[in-house]
Amino acid sequence: MITASENGITRVFLLFVNITWMLHLCSSQCHTGRKVYSNSTFGYLSDGNGDYLPNQRCEWLIESPDVQLHPYIALTFLSQDTECSYDFITVHDGNTYTSKVIAKISGDSTRAPLHILHAHSGSMLLYFFSDSNYVKNGFRAKFNIYSCLNNCSNNGRCIHMRCSCNSGWIGTSCNQRGCPNNCNAPHGSCDFIRSKRCICNAGYIGKGCNLYTSSSSQNNSWTAVNNFTFFGDASPSLSFHAAEFVYPFLYIFGGYDLNAMKNGFYRYNFSQNYWTSLRTNMIGPAPRAFHTMNYIRTEYLDQLLIFGGQFENGSYSNDMWMFNITPTRGI
Structure with a gap:
């Protein structure tokens, strides 16, 4: 309430203020x-x-x-x-x-x-x-x-802005256990020289060789097969890609990474726990997302078939591509 006097006459003004809104404005630091x-x-x-x-x-x-x-x-x-x-x-x-x-x-x-x-x-x-x-x-x-990236997660030394990981740790920031639980030996063994990860024996998969491929004991439960972050030989983070499993590999193609459509082609080895980028010739599918990929097996050949999808410009595709994976089955 505000009062004012003029020529002997007093006027009263009522001023309504939303105190809640004022407090909200004062407390907010966003600008x-x-x-x-x-x-x-x-x-x-x-x-x-x-x-x-x-x-x-x-x-x-x-x-x-x-x-x-x-x-x-x-x-x-x-x-x-x-x-x-x-x-x-x-x-x-x-x-x-x-x-x-x-x-x-x-x-x-x-x-x-x-x-x-x-x-x-x-x-x-x-x-x-x-x-x-x-x-x-x-x-x-x-x-x-x-x-160095994430200060090497306190699991390594920073040398010339690159992490040198302590024994048992891998990744560009030394944030991943290379061979957890010693690969649950005798389920697998650790490749200390090359990949510094578990090489699983037949019948076991997973980053610690802790998953059985011929047992139902782990029914109705989720287990992390691999959650290595991207550090050179892993698949980048993607959405709307296509994936197909052809034992013992998982293949993925294309997708979207929040910046652009991709046409990368990757393969995950379940027994050796690593991703590989499959280098192909210059001719191949254009970057896309929302496409399909299927496995086709004939008498002599193993093929992956990619169809359709959406391009970077928003248009849709009806093209079809086939990739021969027969030479890679045993790698």
């Missing part, structure tokens, strides 16, 4: 501009206290203080709660929207694991979008900047 972190190798960021606001367009740019010495950025999400599929966080490996997208995150972290993301360029750009409807708690994250 329409870009907040830059460039003076530290460690820090925290979030969309603010309490629920975020509708129609937010917020940016955070993390830059290494010295990209020549510390080019790797690790972003760890501590909490995450956004309206699933409508409010999301896009993370780029670089400082612009045209930089490679490494994640697009939405939803509640209590229903899915929290993410640790890595940038290799010395810069990481986060973009937060919310629509005009429901609002939630948003996210909190911390970042670390290292000379």
Whole structure:
């Protein structure tokens, strides 16, 4: 209420203020501009206290203080709660929207694991979008900047910005057990020299040779066959690809990686626990997603048949390609 007097007459004005909205505005640190972190190798960021606001367009740019010495950025999400599929966080490996997208995150972290993301360029750009409807708690994250990827996960030494892993650890960031549980010997043995992974004996598969191929004792349960991260000889992370199993291999072709359609061709060896990129000649299917792949076996040949799919420009395909896998069956 506001009072004012003029010529002996007192006027009373009533002013209604939405205190809740004001408190919401004051507590929110999300902004329409870009907040830059460039003076530290460690820090925290979030969309603010309490629920975020509708129609937010917020940016955070993390830059290494010295990209020549510390080019790797690790972003760890501590909490995450956004309206699933409508409010999301896009993370780029670089400082612009045209930089490679490494994640697009939405939803509640209590229903899915929290993410640790890595940038290799010395810069990481986060973009937060919310629509005009429901609002939630948003996210909190911390970042670390290292000379080697994820500081070699404390399982190795950083030498000239590359990790040299301790015995028993593999990966570009030394974050994976090479031969867990000693390959559950006598189910398998560890290849200490070449792949540093388990080579499973007949009847067993899995990264620790812990899965039986001829037993029903593990019915109605999920077991991780392989969750190695990409480090040179693994399949990249993909969606909308096609896959086909031809014992003892799993073949995958094409797909989408948040940036573009792909035409990569990969094979996973279940007994030796590694991915191989199958190099083919220049003639082959164009990059695509949403296609099919089927195994066809004739009297003398084993073939994979790829049909259709969607191209990068949004058009659909009706072409058909065949790949002869007969020479690779015994590799």
